Amino acid sequence: MLMKKNGAVIPFALPIEDLEPEQHAASIDTPMRADAFALAPDEKIARIEKHFRGIMETLGLDLTDDSLQGTPKRVAKMFVNEVFSGLDPETRPEPTLFANKFGYKGMLVERDITVHSFCEHHFVPIIGKATVAYFSSGQVIGLSKLDRIVKHFAARPQVQERLTEQIAAELKRVLRTDDVAVLVDAEHMCVKLRGVKDECSSTVTTHFSGRFEDAEVRNEFLIYHKR
Numbered sequence: 355m356l357m358k359k360n361g362a363v364i365p366f367a368l369p370i371e372d373l374e375p376e377q378h379a380a381s382i383d384t385p386m387r388a389d390a391f392a393l394a395p396d397e398k399i400a401r402i403e404k405h406f407r408g409i410m411e412t413l414g415l416d417l418t419d420d421s422l423q424g425t426p427k428r429v430a431k432m433f434v435n436e437v438f439s440g441l442d443p444e445t446r447p448e449p450t451l452f453a454n455k456f457g458y459k460g461m462l463v464e465r466d467i468t469v470h471s472f473c474e475h476h477f478v479p480i481i482g483k484a485t486v487a488y489f490s491s492g493q494v495i496g497l498s499k500l501d502r503i504v505k506h507f508a509a510r511p512q513v514q515e516r517l518t519e520q521i522a523a524e525l526k527r528v529l530r531t532d533d534v535a536v537l538v539d540a541e542h543m544c545v546k547l548r549g550v551k552d553e554c555s556s557t558v559t560t561h562f563s564g565r566f567e568d569a570e571v572r573n574e575f576l577i578y579h580k581r
């Protein structure tokens with residue numbers, strides 16, 4: 355307990371008016387500059403290579419060493435072409451939908467989709483799995499497209515909460531239904547390797563909407579997720 359000067363006790367929880375106000379309106383979009391795509395990918399790679407070389411040199415590393423020589427370019431290519439490729443809307447997967455000819459009415463669950471992302475606060479990996487589910491609104495999606503949607507939004511600097519919301523919003527858009535569920539369970543290297551150095555923790559985030567707001571439906575999803 356904290357004491358005010360006049361002896362009054364301040365409870366641990368801050369009164370709501372003392373909390374930081376929301377600085378931005380709620381948005382699930384990745385914060386991007388208006389000129390985000392003014393540079394061609396090759397130009398981005400060239401610039402990042404130069405900047406990463408600067409970081410390595412500042413750390414005192416000898417860039418003439420043959421083991422280190424290629425690192426700036428390697429990192430730059432990895433950022434643009436691989437781990438942050440999902441920033442580019444051009445890489446957004448085009449879903450293939452089929453008519454639900456078989457009249458399948460059950461829940462479709464795609465589980466244990468690999469999530470490889472990067473924490474936007476520390477630029478170290480987030481590694482985990484996602485389980486997604488939906489009820490058909492008349493059409494069904496190619497199963498691999500569910501994996502591709504997850505991987506597209508994971509390939510960005512992320513926070514897990516936004517990743518979960520972006521996947522859910524895309525599933526709703528593509529599948530033309532609100533009846534979607536997303537669960538992401540991931541380990542954050544920024545928690546494991548630095549700071550608090552907690553080896554064992556993992557983070558779970560969920561989005562349940564439409565029919566998944568019903569407790570029974572949600573529980574069915576969670577049973578499939580857990581096995």
Ligand SMILES: [Zn+2]
Pocket residue numbers: 473474475476477542544545
């Ligand atoms: Zn972090």
